[in-house]
Amino acid sequence: MSANKGAAVSALDFHRTTYADAAMLSDWAMLPVDQWPDEWFTYNEKSFPRLERVQLQVPEAPPSGLGREWLARRASSRTALDQMSLAALSQVLWYTTHSDPPEEYAPGSWHRPYPSAGGRLGCEFYVIARTVEGLAPGVYSYGTARHELHRLRPAATEPMLRFVFGDGWVTKTCALLVITLSMDRLETKYGERGYRYGLIEAGAASQTVSLVAGAASIGSCVLGGFADVPLGQLLFCTPESEVPVATIAFSLIEEER
Numbered sequence: 001m002s003a004n005k006g007a008a009v010s011a012l013d014f015h016r017t018t019y020a021d022a023a024m025l026s027d028w029a030m031l032p033v034d035q036w037p038d039e040w041f042t043y044n045e046k047s048f049p050r051l052e053r054v055q056l057q058v059p060e061a062p063p064s065g066l067g068r069e070w071l072a073r074r075a076s077s078r079t080a081l082d083q084m085s086l087a088a089l090s091q092v093l094w095y096t097t098h099s100d101p102p103e104e105y106a107p108g109s110w111h112r113p114y115p116s117a118g119g120r121l122g123c124e125f126y127v128i129a130r131t132v133e134g135l136a137p138g139v140y141s142y143g144t145a146r147h148e149l150h151r152l153r154p155a156a157t158e159p160m161l162r163f164v165f166g167d168g169w170v171t172k173t174c175a176l177l178v179i180t181l182s183m184d185r186l187e188t189k190y191g192e193r194g195y196r197y198g199l200i201e202a203g204a205a206s207q208t209v210s211l212v213a214g215a216a217s218i219g220s221c222v223l224g225g226f227a228d229v230p231l232g233q234l235l236f237c238t239p240e241s242e243v244p245v246a247t248i249a250f251s252l253i254e255e256e257r
């Protein structure tokens with residue numbers, strides 16, 4: 001049964017009407033923090049003054065299980081990382097996309113360490129490598145089933161990256177991971193509602209990337225600030241069927257927070 005309720009615009013139309021371009025990125029980046037409007041700092045937490053309240057105790061320490069290190073390193077860091085190794089990149093890609101230990105993994109398994117609506121696996125992963133020791137600079141598509149990188153383009157130059165990501169530290173860091181959505185895979189089951197599920201999946205996958213990177217002592221910053229059209233072109237995405245929705249820049253982890 002279709003979840004579409006006679007939508008006025010399609011999911012892709014909505015996606016396109018919210019494109020950013022290089023000019024918008026530079027506008028956002030150029031406005032100094034002391035000139036940000038008050039609304040950008042306002043956080044209105046919902047409150048229920050007339051309802052009964054249960055006061056929760058602030059915990060003394062995070063739970064001591066496996067996720068403890070991850071919790072401590074959750075936050076964004078925004079300092080360019082000069083270099084990362086191919087082994088570290090490989091770890092991040094594997095543990096973001098494989099739930100089974102390598103020896104038990106069967107190609108085609110759809111279980112991943114992030115949720116995916118209906119197991120439709122809407123996310124595709126790309127790597128823009130600048131300075132990854134052991135890997136030629138370039139733009140790569142990640143093949144999850146065989147755990148391999150396919151080189152789509154030689155190095156993305158700094159002017160090219162500035163055009164896509166603006167002028168800051170992002171263009172100087174060692175590598176970026178881009179998540180796109182395969183609209184076909186999502187819409188086959190869910191129609192245009194599949195786009196919503198894709199965004200949720202991409203958010204969860206981004207968090208998994210950050211957590212695995214953090215466990216490998218690599219910082220990260222999730223980026224929504226990119227120029228949509230040139231990024232899609234850089235990755236050879238067919239605009240009708242595959243759209244970039246998130247980028248994770250690898251960065252220098254900040255130990256003291």
Ligand SMILES: Cc1cc2nc3c(=O)[nH]c(=O)nc-3n(C[C@H](O)[C@H](O)[C@H](O)COP(=O)(O)O)c2cc1C
Pocket residue numbers: 074075076077078221222223224225226
């Ligand atoms: C959807 C989304 C888009 C974001 N885009 C950017 C971005 O383009 N540039 C950036 O520096 N940070 C970006 N961030 C990171 C947020 O700015 C950051 O998480 C927030 O300021 C809180 O800081 P913290 O993560 O260090 O606690 C983005 C985060 C999300 C969830």
